[in-house]
Amino acid sequence: MRVAVLEAAIAELTETGYAALTVEGVARRAGVHKTTIYRNWKDADGLVADALAGRFSADIPIPDTGAVESDLRALARSLVATMTTRAGRALLVTVLSDAVRIPQLADVKRALFDDRFRRAEPVVTRAVERGELPADTDPAELLKALAAPIYFRLVFTGEPVDEATADQAVRVALAAAHAGVLSAGGPGAG
Amino acid sequence: MRVAVLEAAIAELTETGYAALTVEGVARRAGVHKTTIYRNWKDADGLVADALAGRFSADIPIPDTGAVESDLRALARSLVATMTTRAGRALLVTVLSDAVRIPQLADVKRALFDDRFRRAEPVVTRAVERGELPADTDPAELLKALAAPIYFRLVFTGEPVDEATADQAVRVALAAAHAGVLSAGGPGAG
Numbered sequence: 001m002r003v004a005v006l007e008a009a010i011a012e013l014t015e016t017g018y019a020a021l022t023v024e025g026v027a028r029r030a031g032v033h034k035t036t037i038y039r040n041w042k043d044a045d046g047l048v049a050d051a052l053a054g055r056f057s058a059d060i061p062i063p064d065t066g067a068v069e070s071d072l073r074a075l076a077r078s079l080v081a082t083m084t085t086r087a088g089r090a091l092l093v094t095v096l097s098d099a100v101r102i103p104q105l106a107d108v109k110r111a112l113f114d115d116r117f118r119r120a121e122p123v124v125t126r127a128v129e130r131g132e133l134p135a136d137t138d139p140a141e142l143l144k145a146l147a148a149p150i151y152f153r154l155v156f157t158g159e160p161v162d163e164a165t166a167d168q169a170v171r172v173a174l175a176a177a178h179a180g181v182l183s184a185g186g187p188g189a190g
Numbered sequence: 191m192r193v194a195v196l197e198a199a200i201a202e203l204t205e206t207g208y209a210a211l212t213v214e215g216v217a218r219r220a221g222v223h224k225t226t227i228y229r230n231w232k233d234a235d236g237l238v239a240d241a242l243a244g245r246f247s248a249d250i251p252i253p254d255t256g257a258v259e260s261d262l263r264a265l266a267r268s269l270v271a272t273m274t275t276r277a278g279r280a281l282l283v284t285v286l287s288d289a290v291r292i293p294q295l296a297d298v299k300r301a302l303f304d305d306r307f308r309r310a311e312p313v314v315t316r317a318v319e320r321g322e323l324p325a326d327t328d329p330a331e332l333l334k335a336l337a338a339p340i341y342f343r344l345v346f347t348g349e350p351v352d353e354a355t356a357d358q359a360v361r362v363a364l365a366a367a368h369a370g371v372l373s374a375g376g377p378g379a380g
Contacts, residue, residue, distance in 0.1 A: 096345070097287040110348040145362055148342035149335065155286070156341060157334070158300040171371035172335055172362070179365035181358070 004030045005037055009051035014090040017097070018048060018105050049108045053115060055091060062120055068127035069174065075120060076146055076166035083154055084161050092154060117143045133177050138184035145173040145182060194220045195227055199241035204280040207287070208238060208295050239298045243305060245281060252310055258317035259364060265310060266336055266356035273344055274351050282344060307333045323367050328374035335363040335372060 008030035012021050023044050027034040041047040060082060063074035082088050095109055117140045124139035133142075149169045153161045176182050198220035202211050213234050217224040231237040250272055253264035272278050285299055307330045314329035323332075339359045343351045366372050 106348065109346065113347050144342065144347070145339065148338040151346060152334065152338035152341055155345060156299065157303050158296065168371070171369075172366040175366040175369035175371050176362040179361075179369070181361035181365050 001030075001032060001036065002040065005032060005040070005047070006051045006054050009047050010055055010087070010091070013048065013051065013094050014087060017094055021048065023047065045104050045108070048105070049111065052091070052095070052108060053112055055087075060116070060120075062122060064122075064126070068123070068130070068132045069170065071123045071127070072146060072170045072173065073167060075123060075143075076150065076169050077163055079147065079150055080161055080163065080166045083150070089154075096155065134180050134183060136180075136183040137177050138182055141182040141184070142173055142177050145176050146170065191220075191222060191226065192230065195222060195230070195237070196241045196244050199237050200245055200277070200281070203238065203241065203284050204277060207284055211238065213237065235298070238295070239301065242281070242285070242298060243302055245277075250306070250310075252312060254312075254316070258313070258320070258322045259360065261313045261317070262336060262360045262363065263357060265313060265333075266340065266359050267353055269337065269340055270351055270353065270356045273340070279344075286345065324370050324373060326370075326373040327367050328372055331372040331374070332363055332367050335366050336360065 005026060008026045009021070011029060012026050016025070021044060023034050023037050023041075026044075026047065027037050030037075037047065041050065060075065060078045063071045063078075065071050065074065083092060095105065120143050121139040124133065124137060124142050127133045128135055128137055146169050149172060150161065150165055153159050153165055159165075173182075195216060198216045199211070202215050202219060206215070211234060213224050213227050213231075216234075216237065217227050220227075227237065231240065250265065250268040253261045253268075255261050255264065273282060285295065310333050311329040314323065314327060314332050317323045318325055318327055336359050339362060340351065340355055343349050343355055349355075363372075
């Protein structure tokens, strides 16, 4: 039931957008009664947050290959693969076009990014433990340096977004980490 | 006249969005007759492209301080200053929310970024001539590495965007350039 409802929410979000999404519409599409949804989610916002979190985060497995470069490459390639599907692009469009108008959706978006970066942090902390990266590397800073060029291409430049984009993002993020400019508490922190 | 019309176009764009913008509305706001606009611009699209180009590009002066780090810092700080004004944020919102629905606006956005990167390229080519950066550094790649984390914060993470953001973007871009991962024709090119 849960999976069906979350998938219905994603489909509604993609087709009608956040502003027009209703619990009734999601229930109809999922083939459940709306009271079933209200037993599991407080309201449409909570449902959307869960659905987006599922789509944007859980789709990206956290790799543990034993080396930072291949871990980051797997992470970046998963991100590219997720965001360049038709559903991924549709969701990005929904989030971008509606989040700017709807404060709650902006909060959801922010929470999703926080969650995504937190989930991937072990990739960086393990690399630090293995001595592959400077000890004071800030995991969130490195992961943002990895994600930024991929999202920048997706949203702004219109250039192709593919495995080469992912691999290039890894090179830039690792170069910055090795140069010590992604350190926690340093001049570039925050 | 030209300045008044372009400013009126920006104001209309900010307040009503691209989809609802008309040459008539811009003419009324600028206090000119619409035939005056049609004498200078082919249509509303051409007018919007010019207005956005003026706002997004010309506002950012191309520095020439004699050193790559201070040049890039000036560039990044200008970008941050422009994009964090109320008008800058409003315009970003307009472009993001409408560009995804309106193909022509997506083209305008793409052309603007191309133009902006092209205008700033001398900052990188001069640095290469001075021997500050590897000879095969790709100017556009470096400028994108500089812009990406700033736009990523503006659009996605909700974190503050300020001079520290700009300076950190410079550190990351320079670390990548010095590591040789922003080279033209290399594995990371394109």
